Amino acid sequence: MAFKDVLLSLTTYPDPTPVSALEDPIAFAAAIGARISAVACEVKYRVPGSVFGNMLLNIPAIATTEFKKSAANAEELLSAFQSAAERKGVFGERITEQCLTSDTADVLIEHARLRDLTIVPVPDGDHLDQWYAQSIIFGSGRPTLVTPHARKRTGALTLNTVAVAWDFSRPAARAVADALPILEKAKQVHIVTVTHEKNISSRRSADELAKNLLSHDVQITLNTVDAGGRGIGETLTSYVDKVNADILIMGAYGHSRLRDFILGGATKSMVSKPPVPIFLSH
Numbered sequence: 001m002a003f004k005d006v007l008l009s010l011t012t013y014p015d016p017t018p019v020s021a022l023e024d025p026i027a028f029a030a031a032i033g034a035r036i037s038a039v040a041c042e043v044k045y046r047v048p049g050s051v052f053g054n055m056l057l058n059i060p061a062i063a064t065t066e067f068k069k070s071a072a073n074a075e076e077l078l079s080a081f082q083s084a085a086e087r088k089g090v091f092g093e094r095i096t097e098q099c100l101t102s103d104t105a106d107v108l109i110e111h112a113r114l115r116d117l118t119i120v121p122v123p124d125g126d127h128l129d130q131w132y133a134q135s136i137i138f139g140s141g142r143p144t145l146v147t148p149h150a151r152k153r154t155g156a157l158t159l160n161t162v163a164v165a166w167d168f169s170r171p172a173a174r175a176v177a178d179a180l181p182i183l184e185k186a187k188q189v190h191i192v193t194v195t196h197e198k199n200i201s202s203r204r205s206a207d208e209l210a211k212n213l214l215s216h217d218v219q220i221t222l223n224t225v226d227a228g229g230r231g232i233g234e235t236l237t238s239y240v241d242k243v244n245a246d247i248l249i250m251g252a253y254g255h256s257r258l259r260d261f262i263l264g265g266a267t268k269s270m271v272s273k274p275p276v277p278i279f280l281s282h
Contacts, residue, residue, distance in 0.1 A: 001116075001181070002032070002033070002034075002181045003032050003034045003116045003117050003181050004033075004034050004116060005034065005035060005037075005092070005115050005116045006025075006028075006029050006032075006035065006036040006037070006092075006115060006116060006117050006118070006119060007036070007037055007038070007039060007111055007112060007115040007117070007118045008022070008025045008026075008036055008037065008038040008039070008081065008118075008119045008121075009038075009039060009108050009111075009118055009119065009120045009121075009136065010038055010039065010040040010074070010078070010081070010121075011121075011128065011129050011132065012040050012041060012042065012043060012070045012073040012074045012077065013043040013066065013069065013070035013101075014128070015123075015127070015128075016073035016076075016077060017077060017121050017129075017149070018121075018149055019080045020149075020151070021147065021148075021149045022077075022080060022084055022121075023084070023151070023156070023157075024121075024147045024148075024151065024157045024277060025119040025145075025147060026081075026084050026085050026088055027088070027156045027157040028119065028145065028147075028157055028277065029085070029088070029090045030088045030089070030090050031157065031158060031185065032159070032181060032182065032185060034090065034117075035090055035091070035092035036085055036090050036091070036092055036119075037091075037092035037093045037094065037095060037115075038077070038078055038081045038082075038094050038095065039095040039096075039097065039108065039111050040073075040077055040078055040094075040095070040096055040097070041070075041074070041096075041097045041098070041099050041104045041107055041108070042067065042070050042071040042074050042096060042097065042098045042099075043070040043099065043100070043101050043104060044063070044067050044070075044098060044100050045063040045066060045067070045100070045101060074096055078094040078096065081094065082094055095111065104132070105131065105132055105135035105136075106135075108132055108135065108136055109135055109136055109139040109140050112136045112139075112142055112144070113140050113141055113142060115142060116142065116143075117142060117143050117144070117145060118136050118140060118142060118143075118144050118145070119144075119145045120132060120133040120136055120144060120145070120146050120147070121146075121148070121149055122146055122147070122148065122149065122271065122272075122274065123148075123149040123150070124148070124149070124150065124272070124273045125272065125273070130271055130272055133146050133271055134271065137252045137267075137271075137280050137282055138252070138282050143175070143178040143279060143280065143281045144252075144279075144280050144281075145247075145278070145279050145280075146270075146271055146274050146277065146278045146280065147274065147277045147278075148273075148274045148275070148276070148277070152275065152276070153276075157246060157247075157277065158246055159182060159185050159186045159187070159246060159247065160186070160188065160246055161186065161187065161189075161190065161243060161244055161245045162179075162182060162183060162186040162189050162190070162245060162246065162247050162248075162249060163190045163191075163192060163239065163240055163243055163245035163247070163248045163249070164176060164179070164183075164189065164190065164191045164192065164220075164248075164249045164250070165192060165194070165236055165248065165249065165251075165266070166191050166192065166193050166206055166209060167193060167194070167198075167200050167251075168193075168200055169251055170251070171252055171253055171281065171282060172250065172251040173251070174251060174282070175249050175250055175251045175252075175279065175280065175281040176209070176213075176249065177281075178279075178281040179249045179279050179281070180216060180218075182247065182249070182279065183213065183216070183218045183249075184216055184218055186218075188221070188243075189213070189218055189219065189220040189221070190220065190221050190223055190243050190245065191206055191209060191210065191221070191222050191223065192223045192224070192225055192236070192239050193206055193222075193224050193225070194225050194226075194227050194232055194235050194236065195224050195225070195227065196226050196228070197227035197231075197232050197235065198232075206222050207222065210222060223239075225238075225239050231269060232266040233266055233268075233269025233273075234269070236248065236250070236266065236270065237270075237273075237275045240275050240276055241275065245276055246276060246277070247276060247277045247278075247279055248275075248276055248277070248278050248279070249278075249279040250266065250267075250270065250279070250280060251280070251281060251282070252267050252280040252281060252282035253266060253267045253282075267280070
């Protein structure tokens with residue numbers, strides 16, 4: 001199934017998504033022939049019921065000021081998004097929500113469940129955006145594309161070269177299946193298996209995956225890379241740079257315990273510092 005209805009998740013508070021980070025999601029939608037919509041939450045705070053605290057700090061006034069900042073950021077981002085998406089001929093709709101800070105992730109998940117794919121721009125490091133990305137990856141039931149705020153390459157995002165991290169696992173198989181619309185459009189597809197990083201138990205070879213993809217007219221190149229004592233994230237980042245991949249496709253490892261998402265090592269390192277847009281399925 002082709003991706004036709006794509007959603008872009010925008011952060012408005014405390015640090016808004018940079019307008020420059022809209023470029024890759026819109027270019028991606030154009031490359032796959034999809035319409036793209038954007039959702040932004042105007043974030044509200046629940047004011048505690050302490051009369052003394054409210055008198056001392058004027059908490060209601062502070063909450064109102066912060067809400068206005070979030071609302072202004074939402075309007076700026078959605079307006080910039082609409083203008084850029086209309087120029088590319090891929091504009092879907094713009095969606096504004098009002099929600100408490102504690103409810104924002106749940107609101108984004110609800111919207112993501114109703115779209116073919118959700119794109120989440122993230123900065124490097126441990127930020128609130130990573131929490132939103134993790135929530136959507138594990139809560140939406142749909143694939144997620146995580147894009148870096150800071151672009152590391154010049155020019156518009158294309159699908160010239162796509163890399164796939166393959167370890168014979170269920171998440172990797174799910175990611176390949178979900179990413180078929182991307183693989184079918186890519187000019188080059190590289191399948192990479194990292195060795196000597198963890199045990200990979202399979203009686204099947206990557207050649208059989210290649211056979212399956214060939215039935216979809218996807219021509220691939222098979223590679224193995226020795227981790228050589230490096231972590232999986234570092235190894236994949238190095239490989240992506242080597243083949244000049246535009247997008248990396250991989251399975252998302254982790255699980256939810258109550259409301260805490262526990263990520264696998266590769267997923268955590270790639271989501272916290274994506275070298276290129278990362279397509280993830282769980």
